[in-house]
Amino acid sequence: MRSPSGREIPDEIxxxxxxxxxxxxxxxxxxWTMLILEVLEEHGTxxxxxxxxxxxxxxxxxxxxxxxxxxxxxxxxxxxxxVIPPKVEYNLTELGRSLSAAFCAVWEWAAVHHxxxxxxxxAFEERNGKA
Amino acid sequence: MRSPSGREIPDEIxxxxxxxxxxxxxxxxxxWTMLILEVLEEHGTxxxxxxxxxxxxxxxxxxxxxxxxxxxxxxxxxxxxxVIPPKVEYNLTELGRSLSAAFCAVWEWAAVHHxxxxxxxxAFEERNGKA
DNA sequence: ATTTATACGCACCAAAAGGAGAGTGACTGT
DNA sequence: ACAGTCACTCTCCTTTTGGTGCGTATAAAT
Numbered sequence: 001m002r003s004p005s006g007r008e009i010p011d012e013i014x015x016x017x018x019x020x021x022x023x024x025x026x027x028x029x030x031x032w033t034m035l036i037l038e039v040l041e042e043h044g045t046x047x048x049x050x051x052x053x054x055x056x057x058x059x060x061x062x063x064x065x066x067x068x069x070x071x072x073x074x075x076x077x078x079x080x081x082x083v084i085p086p087k088v089e090y091n092l093t094e095l096g097r098s099l100s101a102a103f104c105a106v107w108e109w110a111a112v113h114h115x116x117x118x119x120x121x122x123a124f125e126e127r128n129g130k131a
Numbered sequence: 132m133r134s135p136s137g138r139e140i141p142d143e144i145x146x147x148x149x150x151x152x153x154x155x156x157x158x159x160x161x162x163w164t165m166l167i168l169e170v171l172e173e174h175g176t177x178x179x180x181x182x183x184x185x186x187x188x189x190x191x192x193x194x195x196x197x198x199x200x201x202x203x204x205x206x207x208x209x210x211x212x213x214v215i216p217p218k219v220e221y222n223l224t225e226l227g228r229s230l231s232a233a234f235c236a237v238w239e240w241a242a243v244h245h246x247x248x249x250x251x252x253x254a255f256e257e258r259n260g261k262a
Numbered sequence: 263a264t265t266t267a268t269a270c271g272c273a274c275c276a277a278a279a280g281g282a283g284a285g286t287g288a289c290t291g292t
Numbered sequence: 293a294c295a296g297t298c299a300c301t302c303t304c305c306t307t308t309t310g311g312t313g314c315g316t317a318t319a320a321a322t
Contacts, residue, residue, distance in 0.1 A: 017242065022166065024241040024248060029160040035153065048269050059311055064270060074251025084318045085268040095247055102240035109233035110152040110159070116226050117155060120205025179299055190281055195300065215288045216298040 027073075032058060032066040034103060037092070040076065041100040045091040075099060158204075163189060163197040165234055168223070171207065172231040176222040206230060 027033075032055070039054045040046060046054070052063050067090060070076045075096035081087040092100065158164075163186070170185040171177060177185070183194050198221060201207045206227035212218040223231065 017245075020245050021238065021241045024245050025165060025237065026162045028241070029162065029165060029237070031157045031160065034156060034160060060270075061312090062310065072252055072255040073248050074255075085266085086270075086317085088269060095244060095251070098244065099237075099240060102236040105233040105236045106156065106160070106230075107152065109230055110155040111148060113226060113229065114148075114151050114155050117204050120226070121203055124203040124205075191300075193280065215290085217300075219299060
């Protein structure tokens with residue numbers, strides 16, 4: 001399914017917006033982004049290491065990276081105190097809070113339906129051989 | 132905390148459930164999963180190659196892989212017609228549709244706020260050197 | 263004088279994701 | 293006879309992701 005010349009997909013909806021939105025979803029629907037969003041939503045203003053602890057299992061590298069992207073996208077604000085040792089506070093912007101609210105439905109869904117998923121997986125593995 | 136669907140989320144979250152839910156989110160918040168979910172929601176029953184075309188830019192490998200996982204998780208049903216050339220129909224299950232509905236808020240959010248993100252990025256890059 | 267604490271940046275490396283392309287099997291249209 | 297169709301699977305290869313550990317600045321605490 002290659003398309004060397006590019007355009008063969010019929011666009012029934014506005015393709016530009018569609019593409020834009022997809023791009024955003026692709027970046028935003030990231031594991032760490034969602035987790036950090038939730039942690040900040042729940043705890044309010046937090047410092048770097050606190051976020052790391054509350055998120056759980058994230059490396060410093062990923063924490064920095066994700067936080068930076070979120071700052072760039074305008075989901076979090078970053079306040080640096082010029083003290084030593086360094087102190088940086090993060091919290092959600094209005095935009096970040098609205099995104100968090102949008103994701104809320106997904107969290108809720110997962111909480112409600114995890115048992116269904118589990119059951120489905122078991123059934124699937126029983127139907128098909130499980131090597 | 133309120134969600135668009137109007138239900139409530141408990142203030143205190145059971146850590147075990149929390150862990151479970153995070154695992155699910157990690158797998159479900161996947162670019163291709165979300166995209167396929169959307170095309171199936173929008174078009175109803177579809178065949179393999181049709182999904183590929185409508186999704187756009189997905190390789191056969193990823194399409195197969197994602198579809199398999201979605202079937203395993205119980206989001207799509209897969210109906211094989213024993214004919215030649217092969218014919219396989221996919222469509223959303225009830226569970227899949229409910230997930231799609233949950234993601235709906237995120238899609239809408241992206242559609243509404245993509246301009247904000249764009250503006251934020253421009254501002255960010257202006258603030259921070261890119262000399 | 264040495265250690266501790268904080269919020270990173272950087273380099274290196276392993277693992278995973280994912281794309282490209284070829285192969286398959288049997289039937290159907292030319 | 294032979295190319296075309298569909299829904300894959302398999303192999304090879306590149307790109308991306310992400311973890312680990314080290315370095316840094318410097319004031320306060322030991």
